[in-house]
Amino acid sequence: MDTQENSLKDTQxxxxxxxxxxxxxxxxxTARPFSLTAAVSPVLVGTAVAAYDGTFHxxxxxxxxxxxxxxxxxxxxxxEYFDHRYGLxxxxxxxxxxxxxxxxxxxxxxxxxxxxxxxxxxxxxxVLIFTSGLAIILFGLAGMAIAYFYSARPFKFATRGLGxxxxxxxxxxxMTWGAYYVQLPRWSWAAFVASVxxxxxxxxxxxxxxxxxxxxxLVVHKRTLPVRLGQVFGKRFHAFLLLGSYLAxxxxxxxxxxxxxxxxxxxxxxxxFSNVRSVLSATDRKAFVIGIKRTAQLHLQxxxxxxxxxxxxxxxxxxxx
Numbered sequence: 001m002d003t004q005e006n007s008l009k010d011t012q013x014x015x016x017x018x019x020x021x022x023x024x025x026x027x028x029x030t031a032r033p034f035s036l037t038a039a040v041s042p043v044l045v046g047t048a049v050a051a052y053d054g055t056f057h058x059x060x061x062x063x064x065x066x067x068x069x070x071x072x073x074x075x076x077x078x079x080e081y082f083d084h085r086y087g088l089x090x091x092x093x094x095x096x097x098x099x100x101x102x103x104x105x106x107x108x109x110x111x112x113x114x115x116x117x118x119x120x121x122x123x124x125x126x127v128l129i130f131t132s133g134l135a136i137i138l139f140g141l142a143g144m145a146i147a148y149f150y151s152a153r154p155f156k157f158a159t160r161g162l163g164x165x166x167x168x169x170x171x172x173x174x175m176t177w178g179a180y181y182v183q184l185p186r187w188s189w190a191a192f193v194a195s196v197x198x199x200x201x202x203x204x205x206x207x208x209x210x211x212x213x214x215x216x217x218l219v220v221h222k223r224t225l226p227v228r229l230g231q232v233f234g235k236r237f238h239a240f241l242l243l244g245s246y247l248a249x250x251x252x253x254x255x256x257x258x259x260x261x262x263x264x265x266x267x268x269x270x271x272x273f274s275n276v277r278s279v280l281s282a283t284d285r286k287a288f289v290i291g292i293k294r295t296a297q298l299h300l301q302x303x304x305x306x307x308x309x310x311x312x313x314x315x316x317x318x319x320x321x
Contacts, residue, residue, distance in 0.1 A: 026104045030080055030113060031073045037296055038171055038202045039068040041303025045198055046179025048307035049191045052259065052314045055183045060131050064182050067124035067140075068175055074117030075147035079158075081110045082151035088159070088220050118144060132182040139178040146170040161223045167206050172199020193252045194306070197245035197265070201299040204241035207234055208279070208295050212288035238291075239276045245302065246272065261316070264309030268301045 176195035
């Protein structure tokens with residue numbers, strides 16, 4: 001019965017759409033471009049570690065980068081579609097682009113956007129299979145499964161409080177090590193440990209989103225960690241994730257798993273410190289919205305500096321420094 005009602009609602013929304021020929025700007029907005037930096041950092045870092053180990057192929061790097069980007073775009077489209085379908089978003093929701101509610105796109109068009117994005121990611125994945133072997137299929141299938149069932153039934157990971165760990169796995173571990181693996185198809189402890197701070201920061205973006213949406217999620221029984229454990233926990237968890245990223249890099253450098261120049265990531269620490277301080281003192285949604293944007297920017301800047309540090313270490317070693 002619930003499925004029939006949701007299907008009827010989607011059909012009615014489709015009939016009322018303002019403009020069946022959707023503007024490219026609406027397609028881009030629904031892809032949530034501000035969030036796509038989350039797919040860039042892990043690919044940069046994983047590729048940099050592979051280069052440090054002696055291998056870099058430009059075509060493979062580009063295929064991995066754009067495959068990851070379209071995988072995330074697909075996840076964003078599916079999140080938009082299923083949150084609308086399951087009644088988790090409203091026209092006033094801050095966490096979604098609400099294109100279906102505003103009749104800028106039909107539910108069917110949003111769904112097609114998700115399927116199409118996954119299809120492009122799969123095509124790019126074919127390039128990676130050709131260059132790196134069949135094992136890369138496992139990375140792709142795992143990433144697609146997490147991206148789809150993050151919002152969709154029967155798992156709906158996001159509503160069960162499992163979104164944080166799965167985002168860490170998908171956009172921390174899998175993307176970082178995957179970017180390494182397509183260059184050098186083997187296990188790498190360096191790529192694994194490099195994924196830890198990257199994973200912490202991408203999880204921080206999601207956590208900040210959940211802290212902002214605490215009241216809305218509470219009403220619809222979306223059991224995110226802040227809903228389960230409270231907003232205060234969410235703010236402290238944010239501080240742990242950001243500060244933990246820098247401590248993790250330092251620890252792995254001291255253990256000589258990552259090269260010394262990886263400490264270049266500390267250049268971004270003032271931004272992280274300011275971010276943590278503002279979030280811990282935040283009392284309204286506006287502050288949390290700013291916190292999300294700053295955390296996404298920090299994730300990209302941290303990833304770029306970490307990758308650059310590893311690249312410098314590669315050059316230094318090649319010149320015998």
